[in-house]
Amino acid sequence: METNRDELRSHIRMRLTQGIKAELRLLDDQGLLLTRNKATVLLLNISQEGLRFLSGLKLPVQSSYLVEFKLALGEVSLELRGHVVWREQRDNQYEYGIAFNPPNRMKPILIKLLNQEMLRQSPNQHKIHQLYRKLRSR
Numbered sequence: 001m002e003t004n005r006d007e008l009r010s011h012i013r014m015r016l017t018q019g020i021k022a023e024l025r026l027l028d029d030q031g032l033l034l035t036r037n038k039a040t041v042l043l044l045n046i047s048q049e050g051l052r053f054l055s056g057l058k059l060p061v062q063s064s065y066l067v068e069f070k071l072a073l074g075e076v077s078l079e080l081r082g083h084v085v086w087r088e089q090r091d092n093q094y095e096y097g098i099a100f101n102p103p104n105r106m107k108p109i110l111i112k113l114l115n116q117e118m119l120r121q122s123p124n125q126h127k128i129h130q131l132y133r134k135l136r137s138r
Contacts, residue, residue: 016043022071024055027081029064043071048110048135050082050099058094061087066101073113074120111135 019042026034041055051069059067063083070079082098089095 016045019044020071020073022053022069025068027066027068029066031066034065046114048107050097051080052095052097054090054093054095056093059084059087059096061085067098074116076113
């Protein structure tokens with residue numbers, strides 16, 4: 001399933017081996033809260049352009065609303081917003097793909113944080129770290 005999506009991606013996604021819990025909220029297309037309800041979701045991977053997460057919620061795949069994630073990556077707290085671009089059922093849960101909106105606003109910060117997280121998770125993977133350094137310098 002994911003291999004086809006991975007082959008089409010132009011950006012490297014960092015797999016979060018333990019997953020990262022994030023707080024999810026729904027916003028209208030202007031960024032205003034649609035509901036006060038929050039849900040905890042599990043982030044499975046992340047890149048400078050989007051992320052993949054797992055949840056028991058069944059969200060529509062459309063661009064008429066935003067999802068906002070509040071999470072901690074390393075020592076930094078982040079708020080990321082995006083649109084649901086795909087959904088697949090996985091047993092009694094749903095797996096989602098999110099494209100950040102706007103895609104380039106958080107790019108430099110995310111690249112730096114992803115590189116730091118990668119160094120923390122896999123200090124011996126020098127080739128991967130070099131690739132992220134190249135991306136950060138663009």
